[in-house]
Amino acid sequence: MDWQRLLVSYLVGFVLLNVLLGLMAYMTWFERRVLARLQHRVGPNRTGPFGLLQPIADGIKLLAKEDIVPANADRLVFLVAPLLSFALAPLGAAVIPFGETLHLFGVDVPLLVADINVAVLYVLALGSVGVYGIILGGYASGNRYSLLGALRSTAQVISYELVLGLSLVGVLILSGSLSLQDILREQQRTLVIGPLTLPNWYILSQPLAFALFLIAAVAETNRAPFDLPEAETELVAGYFTEYSGFRFSFYFLAEYINMIVVSLLAATLFLGGIDGPIADGVWWLALKALFFLFFYVWLRATLPRFRYDQLMGLAWKVLLPLALLNIALTGLVRLWGIGAL
Amino acid sequence: MSELSATHFLLLSAALFIIGMVGVLTRRNVLVIFMCIELMLNAVNVSLIGFAWELHQLTGQVFALFVIAIAAAEAVVGLGIVMALTRRADTVDIDELRQLRE
Amino acid sequence: MSEPRYRAAVSDTSPWDTTGYWGPTDAEQHPAVRLVRERFPAAFQEVVAFRDEVTIRVARQALRDVVDFLRTHPELRYNHLTDITAVDMLYLRERPRFDVVVQLYSIPRRQRLRIKCGVDDGETVPSLVPIFAGANWLERECFDMFGIVFEGHPDLRRILLPEDWDEGHPLRKDYPLRGYRDYVQPGFEAPAPRIRGTLRRPGP
């Protein structure tokens, strides 16, 4: 029976989760070092060589901090909300193919936790349910300002999720299937146009969708120019103001896991995940994801912050029409393609 | 009852529907009533999917899709009315809002 | 030997007297003085010229009209209110006790002028807020520091000191430098009760 396959995918999932948590910890270190270098300073270098033990130090510090629950907070919801957003974040990585199926000890191990054929929609669904972490966190902290902060952040996440979804439709039209495995296989074909042979990565055939996806992804994870919750905490009270100690770090780390998952997704969808010029493999995926992560930090170092109405205006008035336009164009090209063949 | 068949789905759908109906009848807060209506619509979906599964037909799923679309539209307009009501109505008492009937 | 000792007479004619930034130093030829004396003969009291500065002293009630006149007259156009302060003349003269000093500047003509008016302790001064929006906080500070009430001010309350400051006005000469008592915020009189923290203190 398929108990064995179930066990294998559980093991792969377990390994993936631990790798992801490790990556998340060292993503904080990576960001602080790169941000420092961009700002003409050194960044953490006291704890261990090049400050490599900094994430562990932060973790312990946050563990030791007192975990305050405000008086008129809705206790149960207050405690559960950060867990919700923290738990949902790594699930997105379950659908990303990390490599061809290996044959270990006579068992073929697919380097992919779950090959469901609605993978892209699954990622979108996770995004839309992840909103509850924010909105319940804001509601449960009891004070009116963090509630308003939560509503504004949720409105931002929902409108950019729409743009994210629509920008992916272009890719889906070309690849014909929702499963990331097929999309990857589609991108591994080589395209011969005149003299140069190009890998059929979707960034080449879908540049607009790639740009839209990137912007929406940055906004979805509340990062860089769209980091309204962080500005909210300065101005009024963001949704996680009342949180402290390790509960606060759930939100904080969920943001980093979201960043990693979205970078992996972008690498797989647009840059042909494990497909590389010489030898295909998970290192290509890591390299591309690293580029996206650097892009996140680079944005944070340079760009100032959007205002709330500009941010929403950008989503509904600029990105959404562009996404619809992209879908129409890709549809036409696809039809013309089939029609012509 | 060992084999999974449409009756399972129907039983679940019935249970959800009844709970939704009771909620609509007994609760006072208009938003909870709203949620109960969503619950009843969802119960309908479950039965549609049950039949679609048993009879290997896709029409059930298509209708479920339409039900979801309509439920979303209805939620949007319903909540719009609630927002408009709360702002314009100076008093909260429902009786005054009955002028529509007279 | 030591450097030659510098021994110069105290020169009252210093380079400061001829800058011309306040208009002609001779009080009679100064356009503002001449026009104000014609326009407000009753209110006009005296003119003082020191270094290159010209100060006109007017009656208390006419302050707002004089400043409005100086602002709107095409030949004068003192349109920039630089400062409103007050001086407690307790030790320098008997009556009236305070001097409200209005500092004006004409941006087109690049010239300054100072208007003063004497105010006694209980009297009110016509506020300049309807003429200059910039006078709002300046007058609130004068009220806060000296207790001079500006009649017609839209929102006269303390600006620098806390609202519930009940010990009079600090910049008055009879207010002691250290104040009457240390200001303790209401509600924090008693020291905070010691709460046993949840963290167990290390044993003795």
Place this chain on the structure above:
Amino acid sequence: MIDFSQPTPVILSEVRLITPTRRELVLNMGPQHPSTHGVLRVRLTLEGETVIACDPVIGYLHRGVEKLGESHRYAQFVPWTDRTDYVAAPSNNLGYVLAVEKLCGIQAPERAQYWRMIMAELTRIASHLVWLGTHALDIGALSVSLYTFRDRELILDIFEKFCGARLTTNMMEIGGFSREIPPDLPEMVREFCRYFPKAIRQYEDLLTENPIWLARTKGVGVIEPEVAINYGLTGACLRGSGVNYDVRKAMPYLLYDRVEFEVPLGTHGDVYDRYLVRMEEMRQSIRIIEQCLEQVPTDGPLMAYESPYVIPPHKNVMTTAEDMQRHFIWVIKGFSPPKGEVYHAVEHSKGELGYYIVSDGSPIPYRLRIRSPDFVNLQSLPYMAQGAMLADIVALIGTIDIVLGSVDR
């Protein structure tokens, strides 16, 4: 033609709206708030996202500097001046010292005046760098503040070499400078003038053409020229609206008439224009410093020793009895300037900083009033904030460039 006949109003800070609807949200920002530049509290009444009324509450850093002025000798008060606007201390010293010199009718020798101008212009650049750093940080650009504070260090090193202190410099004395100028200081300042234009280009690359920066600053906090004049604004807030009033040009003190420089004026009076005006002011200051360095005589007296109000030269105090006695009286009793009142203004980096001194002939000033520029400029915040977005309040506070030390005095 500017319409001066019409008075301009005040925006009342207390809110009395017609319909006390529940949806207004009264919000307290500060006093301990990362982007209110010290202890400023702003009481905002919000309608959703739009600000209906804004009432800045100040006084948290009020130390009664003017009351202290009335119980210290003239020379003892100088350290107090650099603690009012702790970001641009030498300019404060300069303002006070010039006012006292005007009262006593003395003038510093030419070499001292040139060095005072150089120090004043360096302070202007340092203060603008602090402004740029915090202003950009409030709007979200994290890195700019790191670069501006790195360049400000160079200026602080110059101050340290000149007077031993980086922030509370206390360098100006009545009559000039009592200590000799360090020999390698001119070279250090020249080196800074060569380096700084390249640094300004770095900030401009980051901000001036940045579309998000434009979106956050263009059309925000617009002040029409008549309103700016009527609020009594000075400095970049006034010049941002296009009105040409710079104390260095309008009433040249020290030797500003021998130096050739231009006054930048904005054309739309919004946050972006004030940003451009201040960036241009930094460049003009570099020009002034370079011209001063060329024109400054390399030797000559630094102190107006001939005047009785000034501390006698140290060598003479040690050698001649008469100067020692004069030094003793100067230190213990203090010099007593003539009776009278004096107002002298200086173009501080925040605006027109004026000192109004009433003297009754005694060695202690009878009344010492500091006209601080940001106290008056801050009054325009409610005017600008009305109708603005909540996130803009931070930009508006940044564009007025306030330091609470000089607002609260």
Place this chain on the structure above:
Amino acid sequence: MALSVLVFWLLALVSILGALGVVVARNPIHSAIGLVLSFLNVAAIYLVARAEFLAVVQVIVYAGAVIVLVVFVTMLVHPDDLPEFHGRRPLRVATGLILGIALLAEVTAAILARGLRGAPGPWTEETVAAVGGNTSALGQVLYSEFMLPIQLTAVLLLAATIGAIVLARPEAVSERLAVARRLLTISLAHPRGLDQPEPPLALPAGRDERVKPAGGGRPIVLARSADEFTERPAWGEWRPR
């Protein structure tokens, strides 16, 4: 195939508990959480019935948007603003419960004694897999037999969005602001106090001041002498000669 039945009953049980939570919870937010729980389990049940597309759409549309909307409204609206549909009448609550239980008994009896079975249709598991999964199968069916219903739903959704926008449009903030500003300004001569702000002074571009294009499409005017621009500020649209 006992596994799928076991899984089905587990999910069904949790979704019924969630539904009960919706009805019983005092705080509307808690009932919203119960609703989300119930919907997620129903989505899982769709997966058991191999309707993946439906499951994901249910999660995105229902759990992700509709309930978030409901939670939005519950938070934005003051509880005592909400119109209540019927007062505290225990009689009504009792009748609702009894009616519910009676109906439940009837319906379960009808379901169990279900006689007629429809004719099995063409879409067995194999044909669905051949076409390429549930989504593409649905796609083909949708866009072949159900073209008209799709257009209808599209029009309906459009109408719903327009309706929502019109309903939820807040009272124009600008009107409230103009009223507030007019009331608060003491003397009415203030240009912003009046309704129509005066147009900026158009400046002759003929002056020869050095106009330095400073960036962002905006020039900085450099006044050389102290007397320029004191009479007329460098204001308004300024095009260098």
